[in-house]
Amino acid sequence: MYNQNGNVPFSWANVQRSQNSDLLEPENEPTSSSSSQAFNYTERTIAIEHAPYNYYGRYQERPANPVHSGVPVQDLSHRPMVNDLHGLVPVPNWDAYSPHTATQQATAAVQSLEQVHHPTHNVQYHPYHMPHAQAPAWPYYNHPYPDYPQHTRRNSTPPNYPNSDSSEVTVGKAKPPYVIKACASCKASHVACDPGRPCQRCIRLGKTDTCVDATRKKRGRPKNSTKSQQQQATSSMTDSTGSSSAETTPLHKAANRDLPDQLLELSQILGEYEVSSGEQTPAEYPNMLGHSLGRVSSPPASVERRVTPLSPSAVLRSYAMDGHSSIRKQKSLPSSFSARRGSSTSPNSSPKRRHSHRSTFEAAQTNIQPVMLQHHQSVQYPGAQHRPTGQPFKFQDTSFIDVHGSTQTRISLAHTYSTASSAPSRAIHPLSSQFTYTDSDQEIENQNMHHNR
DNA sequence: GCTATCGGAAGCTAAACGTA
DNA sequence: ACGTTTAGCTTCCGATAGCA
Numbered sequence: 001m002y003n004q005n006g007n008v009p010f011s012w013a014n015v016q017r018s019q020n021s022d023l024l025e026p027e028n029e030p031t032s033s034s035s036s037q038a039f040n041y042t043e044r045t046i047a048i049e050h051a052p053y054n055y056y057g058r059y060q061e062r063p064a065n066p067v068h069s070g071v072p073v074q075d076l077s078h079r080p081m082v083n084d085l086h087g088l089v090p091v092p093n094w095d096a097y098s099p100h101t102a103t104q105q106a107t108a109a110v111q112s113l114e115q116v117h118h119p120t121h122n123v124q125y126h127p128y129h130m131p132h133a134q135a136p137a138w139p140y141y142n143h144p145y146p147d148y149p150q151h152t153r154r155n156s157t158p159p160n161y162p163n164s165d166s167s168e169v170t171v172g173k174a175k176p177p178y179v180i181k182a183c184a185s186c187k188a189s190h191v192a193c194d195p196g197r198p199c200q201r202c203i204r205l206g207k208t209d210t211c212v213d214a215t216r217k218k219r220g221r222p223k224n225s226t227k228s229q230q231q232q233a234t235s236s237m238t239d240s241t242g243s244s245s246a247e248t249t250p251l252h253k254a255a256n257r258d259l260p261d262q263l264l265e266l267s268q269i270l271g272e273y274e275v276s277s278g279e280q281t282p283a284e285y286p287n288m289l290g291h292s293l294g295r296v297s298s299p300p301a302s303v304e305r306r307v308t309p310l311s312p313s314a315v316l317r318s319y320a321m322d323g324h325s326s327i328r329k330q331k332s333l334p335s336s337f338s339a340r341r342g343s344s345t346s347p348n349s350s351p352k353r354r355h356s357h358r359s360t361f362e363a364a365q366t367n368i369q370p371v372m373l374q375h376h377q378s379v380q381y382p383g384a385q386h387r388p389t390g391q392p393f394k395f396q397d398t399s400f401i402d403v404h405g406s407t408q409t410r411i412s413l414a415h416t417y418s419t420a421s422s423a424p425s426r427a428i429h430p431l432s433s434q435f436t437y438t439d440s441d442q443e444i445e446n447q448n449m450h451h452n453r
Numbered sequence: 454g455c456t457a458t459c460g461g462a463a464g465c466t467a468a469a470c471g472t473a
Numbered sequence: 474a475c476g477t478t479t480a481g482c483t484t485c486c487g488a489t490a491g492c493a
Contacts, residue, residue, distance in 0.1 A: 182484060190459060192485050205456085219482040220467030 187214040 179195050185207055186193035193199050198211035 179484075187484075189457065190461095190485060191457090214483095217482060218467085219465065219480090221469060221478090221480045223468060 181213045181216070183211045184214040185211060 179193050181195075182193035183197065183199050183202060185202055185205075186199060191201065193201065197213070198208035202208055202211035
């Protein structure tokens, strides 16, 4: 249940487990110190002035928080919540703060709420999530998961739960985690906001009247995005013979077909790769697999035609990046990938970080097999040719057929490239193993020289 | 020193997708 | 049904520049 840092990684599976486990049975929790009678969960003592953050790193403003139903926020807000589909349930023993700071009034209020709404449940509900409880403006707003873990981003060290034998929790150089909603001014200025309205920055700048929550667009994957993408890709692509694709097939379904059909469908689904017909070696496309694998030799005689995908980064450069740099890399990697991020050209990119990328790259060299395609002359990177200048676009689910040796293996270029000025990191995912590949700065430089030649 | 600007890293959400 | 993936959004760090 705990990761190597001793933290409980957030997942709904863990939430569900916790609901069925003794996490909701405070009396079964190991106690490192005394328990609060009011809440019956294990406390950890912590100096308030040193610990303005809860277990997940969410900022807890200690003094003078709004009081709701007689419940001071600072006394109750620090408990991590799990969602039991009925309400947010505080998880005992995850606390960074002492419940002894709860007032008698708070105790009575919570007990009253629990009795009214869940008299038979042996769980404890956060009062702000009780049906009739009016949520304070902060720290919870109406956010459904107010304690969604965030300490992975901010340098807010959670307590060394569960193995901490110290009653003192070291928070270190913790910074306030993200606010749930930034104000319009802070958002526009790309600066940190705080939950107050007006926020401290607006107060300082005298913009108190205009300090309102920034409007937020709907997040999440759009409805029918895949379908529409496929339709768009299909309508804009032709194969080398000039024939239009008559139908679309999802990549994962195409992968189960016979090879020629699969390739045909891939050619319809994917976009245009750069094609070399045998006299060209991968070294002429220095950023892609051939070069990255250190492979410059001729293909096996059995391979009639080699298709060398142009480096996504090279493609990006070729599409008139005009300085608009809101173009970014896709972040998330498939779970089977080693999680790694980063642009090696970022001004913040440290040599150490680049070294890390390089190490992975070199490790990948030993594993990746040459990538070639048969029966297949022209494929497109979806949408590339129609991409408006300066707008982000992405390569995704790009597949290759590895016909090196006797086996045929589908290899997916598993990730999305949409960066204008940074070197894209990339992940290449064969079905049978996993590895990643990332450009180094030097490689990018070489590509630039090659491209400008 | 203060403030504004902004590129982009890191994180969040929810629909689509995969799988048992 | 449920877990995973992923598109598209968010916040805000940190570099840089302008100004008094």
